Amino acid sequence: MRQKTSTTSIILNLDINKFILNLENDTLILNESVSPDIAICIDYYLQNDFNTLIVKENLVCDECGSKLSKNGTDKLILNKKKNIKLQKYKCSNKKCQKYYKVSLLEFIDKSCNYSKNIRQQGLELDSIDHSSYDKKSEIIEKHTSVKIPRSTIYYHEKSLSKQFIINEENKIQEEVLKSKIQPSGIYHYDEQYEFINTELYLRMTILDNKNNLIINEKLVSHKEFNKKTIQNFLEKSLDKHPIKAIITDGNNYYPSIIESLGAIHQNCAFHKMQNLMTEVIKKLNKYQRQIKNAEIQIEKNTTRIKELKKENKGKTGRIHLKDKKKQKRQEKIRKLEKETRTLKDTRWKNKAKIKELEKYVKKISLIFKSKTIKTAKKRFQELQNKKDELPKVISSFIKKLSKNIEKTLQHIIHEEIPKTNNKIECYYKTTMPRYIKKIFRTKEGFIRQMKLQQIRWTKRNVLNTNQKKT
Numbered sequence: 001m002r003q004k005t006s007t008t009s010i011i012l013n014l015d016i017n018k019f020i021l022n023l024e025n026d027t028l029i030l031n032e033s034v035s036p037d038i039a040i041c042i043d044y045y046l047q048n049d050f051n052t053l054i055v056k057e058n059l060v061c062d063e064c065g066s067k068l069s070k071n072g073t074d075k076l077i078l079n080k081k082k083n084i085k086l087q088k089y090k091c092s093n094k095k096c097q098k099y100y101k102v103s104l105l106e107f108i109d110k111s112c113n114y115s116k117n118i119r120q121q122g123l124e125l126d127s128i129d130h131s132s133y134d135k136k137s138e139i140i141e142k143h144t145s146v147k148i149p150r151s152t153i154y155y156h157e158k159s160l161s162k163q164f165i166i167n168e169e170n171k172i173q174e175e176v177l178k179s180k181i182q183p184s185g186i187y188h189y190d191e192q193y194e195f196i197n198t199e200l201y202l203r204m205t206i207l208d209n210k211n212n213l214i215i216n217e218k219l220v221s222h223k224e225f226n227k228k229t230i231q232n233f234l235e236k237s238l239d240k241h242p243i244k245a246i247i248t249d250g251n252n253y254y255p256s257i258i259e260s261l262g263a264i265h266q267n268c269a270f271h272k273m274q275n276l277m278t279e280v281i282k283k284l285n286k287y288q289r290q291i292k293n294a295e296i297q298i299e300k301n302t303t304r305i306k307e308l309k310k311e312n313k314g315k316t317g318r319i320h321l322k323d324k325k326k327q328k329r330q331e332k333i334r335k336l337e338k339e340t341r342t343l344k345d346t347r348w349k350n351k352a353k354i355k356e357l358e359k360y361v362k363k364i365s366l367i368f369k370s371k372t373i374k375t376a377k378k379r380f381q382e383l384q385n386k387k388d389e390l391p392k393v394i395s396s397f398i399k400k401l402s403k404n405i406e407k408t409l410q411h412i413i414h415e416e417i418p419k420t421n422n423k424i425e426c427y428y429k430t431t432m433p434r435y436i437k438k439i440f441r442t443k444e445g446f447i448r449q450m451k452l453q454q455i456r457w458t459k460r461n462v463l464n465t466n467q468k469k470t
């Protein structure tokens, strides 16, 4: 027989109902081992306001083994939203008469208005993307129908974040171990500048190139930051791990530190090219500007010449000596034509300079793209041999590069070493996008977001990708 689907029968269709809930006379009866938040959920989805009663699971006295009988109820306002009743009991054995109450301590901390689950929502949201307390309040209300003022969300995060992050980190650590993901020996290292409330900090990061694992990450005030800071950080973080190679950008501190660690040092080729391009682009812009100015002037001159010629009735041949006006115009035309030739020459020269620069940029980038170290060195040598004929930006770049050319070519010698430090750039952009960076007013707030995002990165880029492979 087909039953008419009332709100009641929807619930009874759920499989879980047997041990977690019963619905009698519009009263939702929940076991104390089930989160009372489910009452709010059910109200929300069924658009009802059920009376809710929480009962004990085991109705036997633990002193004498007799049955417990009901003995009135306590009231509780759950999440400042819903009135629920908590069943009280008394042992039915007249000699014992022990009193019992249901306990929700698993779900609601003592003297808290909100359940643990609700109090954690702000942090759960931050572990996906950072949002303001106002937005969090809105999102939580939309998803749970529980309204929490922004100040309360702030307070919850402050008191819960430490433990929340430790729990999440432990969970993820366990999964990493279970998946047998281990440091590979090839690491990216970098620092990022972070301004927190106008104070400058450096975020130091070691990222495993092979499995994307964050080996270590730390935020240090620039006042405490020096070569020793990097050295200690790298030494301590990599102490128990294999060390083959470290990829960095071109900071002067790195070479000796990395050498002392016994690692191969690869300088990011992308950064090298970027340094070159900053200088080259300045020049290119200058040449482009000159070309444009010349072209504007050429056009003006051409128009003026045309006008003058028209005024001279197109007669460009011999001019009668007495015709002073005509002569003057003719003089002017000659001057303008000469100027235009010079301008055209400037334009041509600038175009040639641009072509030349572009040619050398290409040649330099080919060094890093070489298939063999022999080719790379040959390409570099060719440029160095004619350093006197090179444009100045190119020759000074080559001079600088000659000091550490070996360090930018390690990726060619060792197939497993990446060419660039782009992976760590990508990590920074993903975990702390530009629009979020400036939001933080305290170091603690920044570190919290950094850690939450590191957990997210590990879930998505270490564990997920690894599981896909197997």
Ligand SMILES: [Zn+2]
Binding pocket: 061, 062, 063, 064, 065, 066, 091, 092, 093, 096, 097, 098
């Ligand atoms: Zn008893």
